[in-house]
Amino acid sequence: DADVTQTPRNRITKTGKRIMLECSQTKGHDRMYWYRQDPGLGLRLIYYSFDVKDINKGEISDGYSVSRQAQAKFSLSLESAIPNQTALYFCATAGLAGVGEQFFGPGTRLTVL
Amino acid sequence: AQKITQTQPGMFVQEKEAVTLDCTYDTSDQSYGLFWYKQPSSGEMIFLIYQGSYDEQNATEGRYSLNFQKARKSANLVISASQLGDSAMYFCAMRAFSSSGSARQLTFGSGTQLTVLP
Numbered sequence: 001d002a003d004v005t006q007t008p009r010n011r012i013t014k015t016g017k018r019i020m021l022e023c024s025q026t027k028g029h030d031r032m033y034w035y036r037q038d039p040g041l042g043l044r045l046i047y048y049s050f051d052v053k054d055i056n057k058g059e060i061s062d063g064y065s066v067s068r069q070a071q072a073k074f075s076l077s078l079e080s081a082i083p084n085q086t087a088l089y090f091c092a093t094a095g096l097a098g099v100g101e102q103f104f105g106p107g108t109r110l111t112v113l
Numbered sequence: 114a115q116k117i118t119q120t121q122p123g124m125f126v127q128e129k130e131a132v133t134l135d136c137t138y139d140t141s142d143q144s145y146g147l148f149w150y151k152q153p154s155s156g157e158m159i160f161l162i163y164q165g166s167y168d169e170q171n172a173t174e175g176r177y178s179l180n181f182q183k184a185r186k187s188a189n190l191v192i193s194a195s196q197l198g199d200s201a202m203y204f205c206a207m208r209a210f211s212s213s214g215s216a217r218q219l220t221f222g223s224g225t226q227l228t229v230l231p
Contacts, residue, residue: 042204042221058218090158099146102219104158
């Protein structure tokens with residue numbers, strides 16, 4: 001089984017709808033992240049969390065919110081989706097060991113019509 | 114502020130040849146780490162190699178090596194003996210540490226699409 005899972009893998013929704021993307025991990029990592037990927041722009045950080053009680057805004061948090069329900073779960077919500085939120089969304093985790101590399105989930109492709 | 118620049122949107126290489134993917138970075142922090150990730154067409158992000166700013170030797174991982182030139186602020190990825198399965202998007206990323214020791218967040222470049230030709 002994958003260490004970092006994301007649901008759903010693909011989602012098509014309409015403008016104004018509320019959407020939740022979920023991330024679960026079995027790596028035992030405290031640190032979790034949400035990124036979005038747009039063509040030509042690389043990955044940009046939306047929110048990150050170092051533990052259940054610690055939530056921080058990233059570079060592009062406007063229009064998004066998150067919830068860290070447990071060490072293993074980190075959800076991203078779009079309260080009122082808009083077309084320019086169409087993107088590939090990645091969840092990632094990192095531990096304190098090693099060089100701190102992040103481990104990514106498979107991604108969620110979101111389309112907002 | 115941290116910045117990563119990848120100036121090659123696309124690169125082509127013949128199978129079995131070596132290829133260098135460019136990455137330059139900008140940070141005012143003295144301590145930082147540089148990462149390379151691979152993203153195949155299937156979409157997942159795969160960690161390849163890491164170089165710390167105080168590492169005296171260039172990092173190597175199998176066919177991947179990192180040509181780290183600190184004075185030039187460059188951290189180019191070298192892939193030797195390219196294989197068809199190396200065709201993917203490659204991202205350079207950096208995480209710096211402030212003078213107080215706290216880690217800044219990972220900053221990614223825009224990526225280079227590598228195509229390996231048979």
